[in-house]
Amino acid sequence: xxxxxxxxxxxxxxxxxxxxxxxxxxxxxxxxxxxxxxxxxxxxxxxxxxxxxxxxxxxxxxxxxxxxxxxxxxxxxxxxxxxxxxxxxxxxxxxxxxxxxxxxxxxxxxxxxxxxxxxxx
Amino acid sequence: xxxxxxxxxxxxxxxxxxxxxxxxxxxxxxxxxxxxxxxxxxxxxxxxxxxxxxxxxxxxxxxxxxxxxxxxxxxxxxxxxxxxxxxxxxxxxxxxxxxxxxxxxxxxxxxxxxxxxxxxxxxxxxxxxxxxxxxxxxxxxxxxxxxxxxxxxxxxxxxxxxxxxxxxxxxxxxxxxxxxxxxxxxxxxxxxxxxxxxxxxxxxxxxxxxxxxxxxxxxxxxxxxxxxxxxxxxxxxxxxxxxxxxxxxxxxxxxxxxxxxxxxxxxxxxxxxxxxxxxxxxxxxxxxxxxxxxxxxxxxxxxxxxxxxxxxxxxxxxxxxxxxxxxxxxxxxxxxxxxxxxxxxxxxxxxxxxxxxxxxxxxxxxxxxxxxxxxxxxxxxxxxxxxxxxxxxxxxxxxxxxxxxxxxxxxxxxxxxxxxxxxxxxxxxxxxxxxxxxxxxxxxxxxxxxxxxxxxxxxxxxxxxxxxxxxxxxxxxxxxxxxxxxxxxxxxxxxxxxxxxxxxxxxxxxxxxxxxxxxxxxxxxxxxxxxxxxxxxxxxxxxxxxxxxxxxxxxxxxxxxxxxxxxxxxxxxxxxxxxxxxxxxxxxxxxxxxxxxxxxxxxx
Numbered sequence: 001x002x003x004x005x006x007x008x009x010x011x012x013x014x015x016x017x018x019x020x021x022x023x024x025x026x027x028x029x030x031x032x033x034x035x036x037x038x039x040x041x042x043x044x045x046x047x048x049x050x051x052x053x054x055x056x057x058x059x060x061x062x063x064x065x066x067x068x069x070x071x072x073x074x075x076x077x078x079x080x081x082x083x084x085x086x087x088x089x090x091x092x093x094x095x096x097x098x099x100x101x102x103x104x105x106x107x108x109x110x111x112x113x114x115x116x117x118x119x120x121x
Numbered sequence: 122x123x124x125x126x127x128x129x130x131x132x133x134x135x136x137x138x139x140x141x142x143x144x145x146x147x148x149x150x151x152x153x154x155x156x157x158x159x160x161x162x163x164x165x166x167x168x169x170x171x172x173x174x175x176x177x178x179x180x181x182x183x184x185x186x187x188x189x190x191x192x193x194x195x196x197x198x199x200x201x202x203x204x205x206x207x208x209x210x211x212x213x214x215x216x217x218x219x220x221x222x223x224x225x226x227x228x229x230x231x232x233x234x235x236x237x238x239x240x241x242x243x244x245x246x247x248x249x250x251x252x253x254x255x256x257x258x259x260x261x262x263x264x265x266x267x268x269x270x271x272x273x274x275x276x277x278x279x280x281x282x283x284x285x286x287x288x289x290x291x292x293x294x295x296x297x298x299x300x301x302x303x304x305x306x307x308x309x310x311x312x313x314x315x316x317x318x319x320x321x322x323x324x325x326x327x328x329x330x331x332x333x334x335x336x337x338x339x340x341x342x343x344x345x346x347x348x349x350x351x352x353x354x355x356x357x358x359x360x361x362x363x364x365x366x367x368x369x370x371x372x373x374x375x376x377x378x379x380x381x382x383x384x385x386x387x388x389x390x391x392x393x394x395x396x397x398x399x400x401x402x403x404x405x406x407x408x409x410x411x412x413x414x415x416x417x418x419x420x421x422x423x424x425x426x427x428x429x430x431x432x433x434x435x436x437x438x439x440x441x442x443x444x445x446x447x448x449x450x451x452x453x454x455x456x457x458x459x460x461x462x463x464x465x466x467x468x469x470x471x472x473x474x475x476x477x478x479x480x481x482x483x484x485x486x487x488x489x490x491x492x493x494x495x496x497x498x499x500x501x502x503x504x505x506x507x508x509x510x511x512x513x514x515x516x517x518x519x520x521x522x523x524x525x526x527x528x529x530x531x532x533x534x535x536x537x538x539x540x541x542x543x544x545x546x547x548x549x550x551x552x553x554x555x556x557x558x559x560x561x562x563x564x565x566x567x568x569x570x571x572x573x574x575x576x577x578x579x580x581x582x583x584x585x586x587x588x589x590x591x592x593x594x595x596x597x598x599x600x601x602x603x604x605x606x607x608x609x610x611x612x613x614x615x616x617x618x619x620x621x622x623x624x625x626x627x628x629x630x631x632x633x634x635x636x637x638x639x640x641x642x643x644x645x646x647x648x649x650x651x652x653x654x655x656x657x658x659x660x661x662x663x664x665x666x667x668x669x670x671x672x673x674x675x676x677x678x679x680x681x682x683x684x685x686x687x688x689x690x691x692x693x694x695x696x697x698x699x700x701x702x703x704x705x706x707x708x709x710x711x712x713x714x715x716x717x718x719x720x721x722x723x724x725x
Binding site: 003004007010011013014015017018019020021032033034035036038039044047048051052055064065066067068069 | 206256260
């Protein structure tokens with residue numbers, strides 16, 4: 001390494017990775033239901049789509065993608081909850097990786113809830 | 122991109138409780154469940170809660186698993202990592218009170234801690250330089266080399282008030298300033314690191330080497346720039362194999378990335394580091410002995426002056442600091458003097474790492490701001506004393522330090538306050554003692570250590586400490602007189618005043634401080650021929666209360682000396698004859714007391 005720029009490049013590449021080991025997650029939390037029902041309905045590709053999408057968008061500092069167990073609405077799996085401090089929890093149902101990309105674009109980046117994917121009972 | 126990281130402690134503590142096997146099993150189970158590209162296993166340094174090892178933390182949730190076994194790994198993978206269901210039975214009790222999992226930072230153990238020297242320990246993979254860079258690693262070195270003059274670096278360290286964490290508390294910036302200014306002949310200067318951590322019970326330097334070796338490398342390079350040195354040496358004991366190998370890996374990676382070697386960051390500054398292994402002699406932690414040992418000679422101290430800043434390694438100006446001291450340096454450069462001086466007391470800034478051991482619930486490594494009281498460390502962070510026993514004293518500074526008694530529990534701990542109450546900071550070993558510890562015996566234990574470790578070069582230390590030990594031995598055997606106590610005190614001061622190096626000068630401290638705070642215990646041994654704590658065997662006798670004894674014979678079965686036999690006395694209301702101890706055969710091991718369910722055996 002011969003320059004500070006190179007050091008900075010490595011730091012930026014690694015910060016998302018290491019910064020994710022924070023004790024208290026601040027900001028937005030994306031919680032993917034990953035119980036047996038969720039996995040059977042295809043939650044893992046959805047989870048991975050969120051992880052990758054958030055990283056690509058460079059939002060690791062602000063958004064934590066994590067998993068949870070079954071919330072009891074197995075017929076709507078894969079379920080994704082987006083929890084933002086000070087706002088109502090948004091629950092998306094029957095998610096797919098493509099829908100995940102849309103939610104990242106519109107909701108996480110743009111702040112617009114993608115109403116047609118939300119759980120409406 | 123991994124969605125989850127599982128950090129497993131690979132420090133010496135957790136490694137000896139089996140963390141390597143857990144890492145293997147984790148990798149196997151993750152592959153079996155097809156999760157190897159989603160979940161990353163990271164081997165880290167020490168988290169500090171060694172008593173609960175092996176430890177693993179799952180992020181981003183921050184779930185803290187403690188005391189895990191290889192058999193538990195499958196469940197962690199299939200339940201938590203695959204399905205997101207935390208395995209609550211394995212979660213550290215304190216993080217899950219009232220049914221809710223709380224953040225580790227909110228637990229009593231971590232709440233009052235402020236981790237600077239240990240900031241990366243347990244958080245990054247010490248064998249991956251990029252993880253260190255990701256936590257702003259080597260940014261301080263870059264800043265120093267491109268934006269600061271050596272004088273500015275020294276001024277910053279001086280203004281921060283950083284003092285040597287190895288024990289004596291000499292201002293670090295002052296050391297650097299002397300090494301830079303006293304000799305300016307353009308010749309070679311050296312930067313050395315004292316990683317010869319020898320105090321019984323202290324292991325913070327090992328933890329930094331194992332958990333964050335690049336912090337040391339970066340700080341030594343900064344010191345090199347400040348004083349004008351291009352070569353550094355780390356003197357570390359060979360008994361720290363994990364630390365040595367991680368440091369070796371770190372140095373190689375730093376060279377590969379051009380952060381050690383020639384023309385660092387294209388600024389024309391050259392710096393490299395070599396490792397020198399010590400054979401574990403305690404005296405080699407003394408600076409002149411350490412440098413003599415690096416030179417390839419027998420590790421013996423020499424008189425000062427000349428101080429190392431003038432004539433150190435190979436007779437050249439040398440800066441020698443301890444590992445924990447160095448670990449603070451990059452943080453001071455990055456975060457500024459104001460940040461650092463906002464922590465601590467008037468004359469002791471920043472934090473100090475303590476290795477908690479002895480009679481305490483949370484054995485481990487803690488880093489607290491200077492000025493924290495012993496009570497906070499013992500009762501809150503340490504979780505108090507096991508089995509409801511009473512606090513009697515804490516020993517700081519190892520064989521060079523002294524005891525802090527209960528009356529000083531609320532003294533804010535810093536360099537000067539500890540000296541004022543007859544102890545010293547030392548490297549930060551903190552051994553807690555309860556009412557079952559005999560203070561004469563403790564003094565004898567530490568003195569035995571210094572007698573064994575005295576290098577023999579000067580007479581006051583070589584012969585004086587041995588005579589002192591013999592006098593203490595007389596006390597613990599009940600053969601001493603009150604005149605002997607006076608002799609002990611006189612000899613202590615003689616050794617302190619006349620020894621060549623720090624080892625001898627501080628060796629009598631454990632005796633003097635116990636005499637100061639627990640003189641009545643010494644007197645009990647001498648006058649009453651009793652050991653109040655029931656430790657000194659020569660002053661104990663074991664007897665069976667014949668009216669409490671039911672004659673079950675459990676004690677006799679346990680006795681290794683065959684000293685217990687039946688009598689012909691049957692107590693009223695009992696069916697079998699009572700037993701008695703033949704004191705001429707009794708070896709006073711205490712095995713019988715542990716077995717007796719009826720409290721019939723007494724130790725006096």
